[in-house]
Amino acid sequence: MKKTGAQLIWEVLVHEGVDTVFGYPGGTILPAYDALLDYPIRHVLVRHEQGAAHMADGYSRATGRVGVAIGTSGPGSTNLVTGIATAMMDSSPIVCITANVSSAAIGSDAFQETDVTGITLPITKHNYLVTRTEDIVPSLREAFYIARSGRPGPVLVDIAKDALQRSIEFEWDDTPVRLPGYRPNLRAMPEEYERAIEMINSARRPLILAGHGVMMSNAMDTLRRFVDKTNIPVAMTLLGLGGFPASHPLNLGMMGMHGEAWVNTAIQEADLLLAFGMRFDDRVTGNLKTYAVNARKIHIEIDPSEINKNVRVDVGIVGDLRETLEELLPKVAEGDRSEWINYITDLKGDSAVRDIQQLPDTGHLYAAHVINDLWRLTAGKAVIVTDVGQHQMWEAQYYKHDYPRKLITSGGLGTMGFALPAALGAKLGLPDEEVWVIVGDGGFQMTAAELSTCAQEGAKINVAVINNGFLGMVRQWQEFFYNRRYSATPMRSPDFVKLAEAHGLTGLRCTTRGDIEQVVAEARATEGTVVIDFRVEQEDAVYPMVPAGADLHAMIRRPYSPLVETSDDPAK
Amino acid sequence: MQQTFMVYVEDKPGVLNRVASLFRRRSFNIESLTVGHTETPGVSRMTVVMDTDDMTARRVEANLYKLVNVLRVENIAHKRSVIRDLVLLKVRATFETRPQIFQIVEVFQGRVVDVTGETVIIEVTGTEEKIDSAIEVLNPYGIIEMVRTGMVAMGCGDDTPSVNPEFVHASAVAPGPVQ
Numbered sequence: 001m002k003k004t005g006a007q008l009i010w011e012v013l014v015h016e017g018v019d020t021v022f023g024y025p026g027g028t029i030l031p032a033y034d035a036l037l038d039y040p041i042r043h044v045l046v047r048h049e050q051g052a053a054h055m056a057d058g059y060s061r062a063t064g065r066v067g068v069a070i071g072t073s074g075p076g077s078t079n080l081v082t083g084i085a086t087a088m089m090d091s092s093p094i095v096c097i098t099a100n101v102s103s104a105a106i107g108s109d110a111f112q113e114t115d116v117t118g119i120t121l122p123i124t125k126h127n128y129l130v131t132r133t134e135d136i137v138p139s140l141r142e143a144f145y146i147a148r149s150g151r152p153g154p155v156l157v158d159i160a161k162d163a164l165q166r167s168i169e170f171e172w173d174d175t176p177v178r179l180p181g182y183r184p185n186l187r188a189m190p191e192e193y194e195r196a197i198e199m200i201n202s203a204r205r206p207l208i209l210a211g212h213g214v215m216m217s218n219a220m221d222t223l224r225r226f227v228d229k230t231n232i233p234v235a236m237t238l239l240g241l242g243g244f245p246a247s248h249p250l251n252l253g254m255m256g257m258h259g260e261a262w263v264n265t266a267i268q269e270a271d272l273l274l275a276f277g278m279r280f281d282d283r284v285t286g287n288l289k290t291y292a293v294n295a296r297k298i299h300i301e302i303d304p305s306e307i308n309k310n311v312r313v314d315v316g317i318v319g320d321l322r323e324t325l326e327e328l329l330p331k332v333a334e335g336d337r338s339e340w341i342n343y344i345t346d347l348k349g350d351s352a353v354r355d356i357q358q359l360p361d362t363g364h365l366y367a368a369h370v371i372n373d374l375w376r377l378t379a380g381k382a383v384i385v386t387d388v389g390q391h392q393m394w395e396a397q398y399y400k401h402d403y404p405r406k407l408i409t410s411g412g413l414g415t416m417g418f419a420l421p422a423a424l425g426a427k428l429g430l431p432d433e434e435v436w437v438i439v440g441d442g443g444f445q446m447t448a449a450e451l452s453t454c455a456q457e458g459a460k461i462n463v464a465v466i467n468n469g470f471l472g473m474v475r476q477w478q479e480f481f482y483n484r485r486y487s488a489t490p491m492r493s494p495d496f497v498k499l500a501e502a503h504g505l506t507g508l509r510c511t512t513r514g515d516i517e518q519v520v521a522e523a524r525a526t527e528g529t530v531v532i533d534f535r536v537e538q539e540d541a542v543y544p545m546v547p548a549g550a551d552l553h554a555m556i557r558r559p560y561s562p563l564v565e566t567s568d569d570p571a572k
Numbered sequence: 573m574q575q576t577f578m579v580y581v582e583d584k585p586g587v588l589n590r591v592a593s594l595f596r597r598r599s600f601n602i603e604s605l606t607v608g609h610t611e612t613p614g615v616s617r618m619t620v621v622m623d624t625d626d627m628t629a630r631r632v633e634a635n636l637y638k639l640v641n642v643l644r645v646e647n648i649a650h651k652r653s654v655i656r657d658l659v660l661l662k663v664r665a666t667f668e669t670r671p672q673i674f675q676i677v678e679v680f681q682g683r684v685v686d687v688t689g690e691t692v693i694i695e696v697t698g699t700e701e702k703i704d705s706a707i708e709v710l711n712p713y714g715i716i717e718m719v720r721t722g723m724v725a726m727g728c729g730d731d732t733p734s735v736n737p738e739f740v741h742a743s744a745v746a747p748g749p750v751q
């Protein structure tokens with residue numbers, strides 16, 4: 001049957017099981033939008049293409065399926081760039097489809113022509129410039145396959161307008177994609193396993209560093225069995241949170257710049273680090289020269305280029321984490337690590353007393369209280385999408401993630417403006433889940449226009465704006481390292497309640513700790529997207545903090561505060 | 573030390589750019605890069621030379637393998653191999669100096685490929701060092717123009733590598749253990 005190139009796009013998407021796409025039309029992509037009307041795919045009209053890429057990303061992180069973003073040529077495709085880079089850094093499988101000017105005009109600086117394959121070359125896993133209708137189907141099928149296999153990532157397919165308009169004879173062909181140079185699943189030599197097992201069994205102070213790879217490879221259950229057998233405690237990266245239950249007695253919490261003090265100390269004192277699907281980002285290692293110098297290191301990672309990139313390891317096992325752990329599990333010995341575990345427990349020492357949860361209720365509203373209460377009130381079961389800044393770190397510390405894929409955050413790129421669109425993507429992927437955005441007043445304003453998209457789609461998400469009147473995290477750095485010279489960080493915001501109302505949505509405000517519960521309850525009970533303006537303490541800081549590039553054990557701690565009662569039990 | 577990679581890539585538009593961009597992006601410094609056809613249609617072969625330690629070389633290899641269009645990477649730094657560079661030199665050659673220049677060319681087993689009243693074009697192939705010294709010796713006569721191809725390399729022996737092996741063991745691309 002004859003099909004236009006535009007129709008072929010949707011043919012592939014339907015075959016790939018895509019039900020929702022996020023995009024914005026324009027001159028060159030028009031043929032695709034025209035054809036869209038005849039296909040059973042929901043199109044979400046975003047307010048800025050960056051939002052489309054973040055929505056595809058959020059959709060993908062929530063569901064595990066490939067998210068799709070669409071933009072027109074020129075500005076439509078350059079607007080996608082931030083979202084693509086975000087997805088690249090966090091290994092999120094998305095496919096971006098852009099149109100370009102007609103093939104004859106490519107290279108002539110035609111109206112709205114951009115070299116988007118050139119621009120996105122270093123921030124995509126792979127990309128395609130398609131100038132022939134015949135290449136549309138193979139390129140798109142490859143794009144989906146590449147995006148989701150191996151270490152996932154974004155793939156962009158840029159299609160010339162004339163290739164969209166031409167018709168060709170088309171029969172669906174199910175032969176699997178063949179990419180001779182693409183090797184998504186490498187396997188390690190058996191010797192590497194032997195050496196790893198020997199090291200694990202003889203370690204006295206071992207520690208697991210669990211990263212995003214745990215969820216990417218669906219290794220949650222395997223990791224749990226591994227931990228239960230070996231009794232090795234687990235430290236989490238930001239993107240790893242949820243891959244191993246926070247409530248498990250051997251889950252120590254988050255590591256790194258704003259990690260728990262005892263976790264960072266334990267890393268520095270361990271004699272063996274087991275890095276599972278993580279990449280030793282500088283935000284988790286601090287100064288590499290003094291990082292875990294007492295520990296031997298085993299790195300299990302699907303991407304061979306990550307091994308020995310930042311931290312030199314003793315054993316590098318390249319492969320899928322779940323398969324690798326299944327391989328190791330029968331061969332590792334059961335271990336009694338009580339001495340080491342007790343030691344770490346002692347390290348917690350006065351940490352609980354220093355905890356912000358212990359601050360007396362003086363009527364002030366602290367972001368950490370909002371987030372901890374939110375965790376309690378949602379029984380830790382909501383999908384939380386955070387933006388970037390202080391609130392993001394407090395979320396990581398105070399929303400205890402027991403379940404995988406319930407925290408969606410921009411870790412690697414740290415993209416402000418990510419949360420709202422990513423949350424809408426997540427909600428449309430998982431309509432039955434409760435979705436909360438936790439966002440700063442700064443980041444919210446970067447993509448607040450997507451409230452309009454939430455309204456148009458009739459989506460129900462709850463947006464907790466942690467409003468401190470500052471670009472909080474930057475202000476914190478100025479407080480600590482720049483002598484409190486608050487250059488360009490105080491920020492005036494619109495009335496967020498009215499902003500919500502202007503979109504036909506509900507806006508609520510909360511200014512005291514005692515009101516959190518009632519406001520959260522009201523938001524949950526209200527139909528449609530709700531924005532809550534939490535007016536929090538303006539100059540609060542995230543503790544502990546390892547200054548950038550400092551030794552991991554050189555943490556700035558929260559000053560002491562008097563002990564008061566708090567709730568630790570989500571059931572309460 | 574000098575690391576020499578033989579990189580087999582799919583002969584598709586933009587592949588050279590992908591490889592070059594990877595080196596730029598990761599701050600791997602290329603000394604020389606050449607590209608040309610191979611015995612297999614649709615497959616090009618690059619020779620990439622860089623000066624770096626073995627650990628970085630393994631990272632380069634692993635990163636190259638991440639490019640979808642890269643079929644095979646082999647570092648021949650620690651293998652017996654033949655490495656060649658080719659230079660074309662346009663040298664000032666008067667009636668008096670021409671015999672001397674011809675002699676020098678002979679010593680370097682080069683060839684004179686063009687002669688005019690005032691100049692000659694000389695072609696020399698060989699290792700980088702040999703070409704460097706030919707240039708040095710010819711320099712006093714007046715080098716008017718010079719072009720070099722950059723290095724091409726081939727491993728010695730019978731075990732001709734497959735252009736696109738079915739399976740690459742991870743250990744072949746992941747850097748090995750460090751004691």
Ligand SMILES: Cc1ncc(C[n+]2csc(CCOP(=O)(O)OP(=O)(O)O)c2C)c(N)n1
Pocket residue numbers: 387388389390391392414415416417439440441442443444466468470471472473474
């Ligand atoms: C797009 C972008 N621009 C700038 C930054 C640098 N940055 C990191 S955190 C931060 C402050 C965020 O302020 P806000 O959104 O109010 O959140 P808070 O830290 O107060 O919780 C800034 C500006 C960034 N991460 N992303």
